[in-house]
Amino acid sequence: MAEMEDGFDESEDRDSSSQPKYLNIVQTLRQKLNSGHYRGGARLPSEAELTRRFKVSRMTVVKAIQHLQQEGLVVRRVGSGTYAAPQDGSESLVFGLLIPDLGETEIFEPICRGMVRSPQAKRHSLLWGHSFASADNKEEQAKQLCQHYLDQKVNGVFFAPLEFSPHRERVNREILKKLDQATIPVVLLDRCGLRFPAMSRHDLVGLDNRRAGYLITEHLLKLGAKNIAFLARKGSVETVEARIVGCREALFAVGRSLVEIVIVPEDAIDSKTIREVLDRRSLDTLVCANDHIAANLMQTLLGLGKRVPEQVRVAGFDDVSYAGLLPVPLTTMHQPCGNIGAAAMSAMLERINNPFLSPRSILLDAHLVVRQSCGTLTD
The missing domain is CATH 1.10.10.10 (Winged helix-like DNA-binding domain superfamily/Winged helix DNA-binding domain)
Known part of the structure; x- marks a missing residue:
């Protein structure tokens, strides 16, 4: 027939x-x-x-x-x-991790560990994505991994959208469309992957980046910072933009403004660029989009003979494992990666049990970790 x-x-x-x-x-x-x-x-x-x-x-x-x-x-x-009918949660489910930056960006491994250690994850399994031999770039790897999960008929996918690749938004949309067509639930990690004001219709779990940007800037102002600039990598996504917004709002609250947004290519921080911006704008404080950039910046400043924090204060975001081990231990906003992972697992199971819930943004709070890179109130 x-x-x-x-x-x-x-x-x-x-x-x-x-x-x-x-x-x-x-x-x-x-x-x-x-x-x-x-x-x-x-x-x-x-x-x-x-x-x-x-x-x-x-x-x-x-x-x-x-x-x-x-x-x-x-x-x-x-x-x-x-x-x-929604599943009652009694069966063992299999979820795919579609995280192109896994192994490169420090926050994602502890987020995944938070998922695994969540009490709600005991009955379930996570498939860790890997690179395919035929893939020659991150966009292609992400698409192949998506297809792998479709073939495996996973029960859900945790997706951290592509960040720095040239066609990231198109590829992110393509991946989400395929998962939607297969009626596979998706929980986004850290970012939605779309340019503001576009908004994903999937659940998002991450950091309250706007508040984090506000709090670290507020701390710097209390220390006596006068001229603050923000340092970010070219092609950064909306999480960095939200940190910049928070920084601007803290400055606006005291009648000040952000002096400059310094964009650097990839991870390289050119000493000539930093020297010029410091001299041209009389900067005394640089807030970095993440700790990795802050670490590179600190090496550049020390190479220029600039003393941290006496001449230039440096701050970051994420509180990665080496933040306290830098030549000058870094003041940063701690990202609760384990809690983000647990919240993501909870959101996924809720989504499976009630697929008609409106999309949610679950934003967790960061807390300030004060170290020597920004000085103290007595400096």
Whole structure:
């Protein structure tokens, strides 16, 4: 027999056993629901489509759906359709980690550890992504890993959108579209990957970057900082923009403004550029988009003979493992990576159990870690 779209066979409407026709529909849909063809929250074909496929009356289809509803296998939404019932969380689920920067950006490994250590993760498994031999760039790796998870039919994907690659927004949208088409739930980590004011319709778990930017700038002002600039890498995403916004707001609150936003290519911090901006703007403080940039900046300043913090204060974000081991220990905003991971796991399970929740942004608070790179109130 010819195979029809969505896996239905034209013969499935036939009543070879003389049983009521609606039970043929019930048995076919029940098998597809139990096998995972329709996961929790997935939309089933419409009543009109089922009528056509099974060559039965509309009332026969309605009776079959009502039967499945009584079994707790489907839920009906007025004006929307019929959906596979949300999973109760008792089964073991498999989630994919689609994190192109895993192993390169320090925050993601502790975030993943936070997922694994979450009490809610005990029954479930995480698939750690890896590079494919045929991939020659990060964008292609991300697309291949997405397809790998589609083939594996994972129950959900934790996705940290691409950051610095040239076509990152297009690739991010492409990946999310494929996951949506497969009705695979997605929780975004750290960023939504879209330029403001665009907003993703997926759950996002990360840091409250705007507040973090405000708090660290407020601390610097209390220390006596006069001329503050922000240092960021070219191509940074919206998390950095939010930190800059917070920095600007703290300055505005005291009638000041950000002197300059210094953009550096990749991770290199050219000594000539830094010397010129320090001299031209009489800067005494540089807030860096993250600790990695701050570490590179500190080496550049020391190479220029600038004393930290006596001549130039330096601050960062994230509180990575080596922040306290730099030539001058770094003042930074601590990112609670473990808690972010646990919150992401909780958000994923809630999304699976209630696929009709409105998209949420779950932003955790950072706290200030004071070290020597910004001096003290007595300096």
